[in-house]
Amino acid sequence: MKKTALSFFVLFSFIAAFSQTIYDHKEAFNPQFYPYPGNDYRSASGEPGPKYWQNRADYKINCTLDTLTHKVSGDVEIWYTNNSPDNLKFLWLQLDQNIYKKDSRGSATTTEAGGRWANAKFTDGYSIKTVAVEYNAKKSAPRQTTTTDTRMQLWLQEPVKAAGGKVKLTLSFEFTVPERGTDRMGQLKTKNGIVYEVAQWFPRMAVYDDIQGWNTLPYVGAGEFYLEYGDIDFTVTAPSSLIVVGSGELQNPQECYTPEQMSRWNTAKNSDKTVVIRGDKEVNDRNSRPKTANTTWKFKIQNTRDVAWAASRSFVQDAAKINLPSGKKSMAISVYPVESIKKDGWQRSTEMVKASIEHYSKKWFEFPYPAATNVAGVVGGMEYPGIVFCSHSDSGPGLWGVTDHEFGHTWFPMIVGSNERKYAWMDEGFNTFINGLSTEEFNKGEFKEGGFFGDPNSSFMIKYTFDDKMDGLNTTPEVIQQENLGVAAYLKPSQMLNALREVVLGKDRFDAAFKEYISRWAFKHPTPWDFFHTMENVSGEDLGWFWRAWVLNTWRLDQSVKSVAYVKENPENGAEITLENKEKMVMPVTVLIKEANGKEHRVNLPVEVWQRGAEWTFGVATTSEIKEVILDPDKHLPEWNRDNNTWKKKAF
Numbered sequence: 001m002k003k004t005a006l007s008f009f010v011l012f013s014f015i016a017a018f019s020q021t022i023y024d025h026k027e028a029f030n031p032q033f034y035p036y037p038g039n040d041y042r043s044a045s046g047e048p049g050p051k052y053w054q055n056r057a058d059y060k061i062n063c064t065l066d067t068l069t070h071k072v073s074g075d076v077e078i079w080y081t082n083n084s085p086d087n088l089k090f091l092w093l094q095l096d097q098n099i100y101k102k103d104s105r106g107s108a109t110t111t112e113a114g115g116r117w118a119n120a121k122f123t124d125g126y127s128i129k130t131v132a133v134e135y136n137a138k139k140s141a142p143r144q145t146t147t148t149d150t151r152m153q154l155w156l157q158e159p160v161k162a163a164g165g166k167v168k169l170t171l172s173f174e175f176t177v178p179e180r181g182t183d184r185m186g187q188l189k190t191k192n193g194i195v196y197e198v199a200q201w202f203p204r205m206a207v208y209d210d211i212q213g214w215n216t217l218p219y220v221g222a223g224e225f226y227l228e229y230g231d232i233d234f235t236v237t238a239p240s241s242l243i244v245v246g247s248g249e250l251q252n253p254q255e256c257y258t259p260e261q262m263s264r265w266n267t268a269k270n271s272d273k274t275v276v277i278r279g280d281k282e283v284n285d286r287n288s289r290p291k292t293a294n295t296t297w298k299f300k301i302q303n304t305r306d307v308a309w310a311a312s313r314s315f316v317q318d319a320a321k322i323n324l325p326s327g328k329k330s331m332a333i334s335v336y337p338v339e340s341i342k343k344d345g346w347q348r349s350t351e352m353v354k355a356s357i358e359h360y361s362k363k364w365f366e367f368p369y370p371a372a373t374n375v376a377g378v379v380g381g382m383e384y385p386g387i388v389f390c391s392h393s394d395s396g397p398g399l400w401g402v403t404d405h406e407f408g409h410t411w412f413p414m415i416v417g418s419n420e421r422k423y424a425w426m427d428e429g430f431n432t433f434i435n436g437l438s439t440e441e442f443n444k445g446e447f448k449e450g451g452f453f454g455d456p457n458s459s460f461m462i463k464y465t466f467d468d469k470m471d472g473l474n475t476t477p478e479v480i481q482q483e484n485l486g487v488a489a490y491l492k493p494s495q496m497l498n499a500l501r502e503v504v505l506g507k508d509r510f511d512a513a514f515k516e517y518i519s520r521w522a523f524k525h526p527t528p529w530d531f532f533h534t535m536e537n538v539s540g541e542d543l544g545w546f547w548r549a550w551v552l553n554t555w556r557l558d559q560s561v562k563s564v565a566y567v568k569e570n571p572e573n574g575a576e577i578t579l580e581n582k583e584k585m586v587m588p589v590t591v592l593i594k595e596a597n598g599k600e601h602r603v604n605l606p607v608e609v610w611q612r613g614a615e616w617t618f619g620v621a622t623t624s625e626i627k628e629v630i631l632d633p634d635k636h637l638p639e640w641n642r643d644n645n646t647w648k649k650k651a652f
């Protein structure tokens, strides 16, 4: 989702002029990095092992939106396949709507009044009316169901057999769409009607994996989702005056649009330019919607973790074709109220969606879904497979930034299904990193300046990255201090990947390894260790020192120029430059040396120069006096104290 505006507090950081180094080379390069060896499930090379398994959940959902009561009611059929080596006597489901109840853990722990995770008004959460089980062609009621906050445990009459047992669950559910749903769903009142954004809306299977069995962390607010893959068919029935959009492919457009709109829809499917399907002048025209009282919109999406949808009478809608590397096509779709049309406003959304998805598909992995829909609503920015919710008030660089970010999440965590509830850096951070490359490319760099996330290596950002109060990357999102979430989950991991790409591995080796990570773990569940193993195995670089500093600890980087001397005190004999690593993090070093006669030397030192201690001296074949020595001249690294990166010849 969208990062929280960093609440910048005044920072009193004191950097002592003559501080001693705290660097410990034995600690930095300790060979013991991996806590356990590879196994049959997850190989030491970072690939899914020969016995890798994951369970599967396919869903069929029918629901109705009541616009008078703002209630969604429906039935869900879940086909759950147990591919694990264990017989499962009980199952866990996620009941995320229960976070909006007054007595939920989420409500209890949201201390920030009116804050992002706070509820404007409480709801009654889910009302689950029936639960039925079908196993081995036998129908039964569950032996027992117990709901604890946002989780429901369902004890079965008979365990679901290991290695392929299949059980079918049927549940009927109802809930009220919250007005503001933890910035992930809700209602926006516009002059032409409410925009409903509906997500975390049906009971979903919790993940059972080889790492910890059932993943039952509750939905409390900051932590996002960890979900199984499967195919989802769903229908939404709503008054015909509403336009509904959802994850996946709309199966029955001819029943949902007027003949005129249908012909525009077909034009859009083959158009690189945005085609308006329902224009702003048509919004209040009853003839712009079918005459029936209700319309049932049918959607289908395969190999997905989730589905979401949105509905409103107020929607202007447009679309264009997305070209994918394999030759397949997808569709970029935008819906927004007329109020969102302004300079560089939502009428440009489809152009942005198309560019974003085409970029990521070419660069990393092909977009797997038949449509990509951007919805303007109350949610600031939130991602779901094939559909995202972005703020109705965004325009220009803000609209590009949020659209590109939320669709970037298609790759992390929709394709690469890491555990978001535990490791925010593996989706938000990886996504923020790929957003940088996409933004450089969009419309020849139109919004490159004043980037969405700011320059991660600006001295301002670095102060936050390495502040004493900063949380480590492997901190659970709920535990990361609110004001740190933007840095710990987004900026720092993005800086980390930038540094790995630009300074440690180089673009080619990094891109090959990162691409391989995506394809190895596409539609699977990697852990941080699978990521580390993959990056090391594919790039051929032992990176324990790197992950230790960046991920496992909150170490700082401070490279400095300690001294410059000349051989036999004569610059014509060459110079000896001594560097010092003052903090605990190590990185390779790039040094730019400028001589008085205008000659320049660029020296790249590998990280191994720091293996023997905090100081390193190297020679340069100078022919005149050195005017200036600069470390990290391209500013690729987050330097805690950039002042000591430059040595200048003293003026007499």
Ligand SMILES: [Zn+2]
Pocket (backbone or CB within 6 Å): 001, 002, 003, 405, 406, 409, 428, 431
């Ligand atoms: Zn995000």
